[in-house]
Amino acid sequence: MRIDVITLFPEFMAQSASLGVVGRAAERGLLDLHGWNPRDYAEGNYRRVDDRPFGGGPGMVMLIEPLRACLAAAKAADPTPAPVIYLSPQGKPLTQAKVRELAALPRMILLCGRYEGVDERFLAAEVTEEISIGDYVLSGGELGAAVIVDAVTRLQEGALNDAESAAQDSFEGPQGLLDCPHYSQPAQHEWGDVPDVLRSGNHAAIARWRRQQSLLRTWLRRPDLLDESQLSKADRKLLAEAREGVEP
Numbered sequence: 268m269r270i271d272v273i274t275l276f277p278e279f280m281a282q283s284a285s286l287g288v289v290g291r292a293a294e295r296g297l298l299d300l301h302g303w304n305p306r307d308y309a310e311g312n313y314r315r316v317d318d319r320p321f322g323g324g325p326g327m328v329m330l331i332e333p334l335r336a337c338l339a340a341a342k343a344a345d346p347t348p349a350p351v352i353y354l355s356p357q358g359k360p361l362t363q364a365k366v367r368e369l370a371a372l373p374r375m376i377l378l379c380g381r382y383e384g385v386d387e388r389f390l391a392a393e394v395t396e397e398i399s400i401g402d403y404v405l406s407g408g409e410l411g412a413a414v415i416v417d418a419v420t421r422l423q424e425g426a427l428n429d430a431e432s433a434a435q436d437s438f439e440g441p442q443g444l445l446d447c448p449h450y451s452q453p454a455q456h457e458w459g460d461v462p463d464v465l466r467s468g469n470h471a472a473i474a475r476w477r478r479q480q481s482l483l484r485t486w487l488r489r490p491d492l493l494d495e496s497q498l499s500k501a502d503r504k505l506l507a508e509a510r511e512g513v514e515p
């Protein structure tokens with residue numbers, strides 16, 4: 268997958284995509300990441316990318332023309348069509364379903380704003396969709412872009428080996444349940460022992476326990492994610508059994 272990021276801080280994107288699973292995927296050619304800096308496309312000896320807002324008020328607004336030239340350069344670099352996605356608190360909240368949709372694309376262009384934001388006329392003319400990574404304000408869209416790069420890259424075929432299978436992650440299953448608890452060495456510890464079932468070698472029992480824990484945890488922590496009408500008969504039975512004696 269090719270991802271082009273328009274940002275005043277391309278070095279930030281390069282660094283965040285050089286680590287761990289994403290870094291390895293990039294090395295494997297599963298991610299082709301390019302940074303584009305609007306300042307490189309700003310005219311004049313000050314190379315302005317921002318200016319004061321009409322109507323007054325604090326802060327600065329990113330100008331149309333440097334962004335327009337920068338986006339044109341990114342598009343000219345590769346003929347593959349791509350949605351232009353603007354990161355902002357006014358965007359549609361990012362979900363794993365949206366991540367899966369984006370991960371299936373051959374390419375996307377991520378636009379990261381700074382200051383008070385981008386001239387509305389650029390957004391109206393060039394942006395396909397706005398995405399928010401949560402209901403809070405950041406100083407730039409780069410962290411949102413890094414979140415999207417990470418989330419879509421780990422879903423690329425070959426990015427994760429079996430042990431890291433994405434399917435075990437929260438929100439990954441068909442019902443989008445939270446992940447179950449995980450344990451490793453030591454089996455006994457002053458903070459508690461590993462549940463016996465996990466050491467039983469009984470893979471059916473282990474899978475059942477993990478599913479039950481995911482159902483219970485989702486019910487306790489994120490009931491908004493649990494649509495019981497969508498649960499199988501087996502899952503409803505597991506959840507009922509787990510609920511006994513548990514106060515939400």
Ligand SMILES: NC(=O)c1ccc(N[C@@H]2CC[C@@H](O)C2)nc1
Binds near residue numbers: 354400402
């Ligand atoms: N919640 C989010 O996804 C988010 C995205 C961007 C952002 N800040 C940038 C700076 C100026 C404007 O481009 C928007 N804050 C929050």
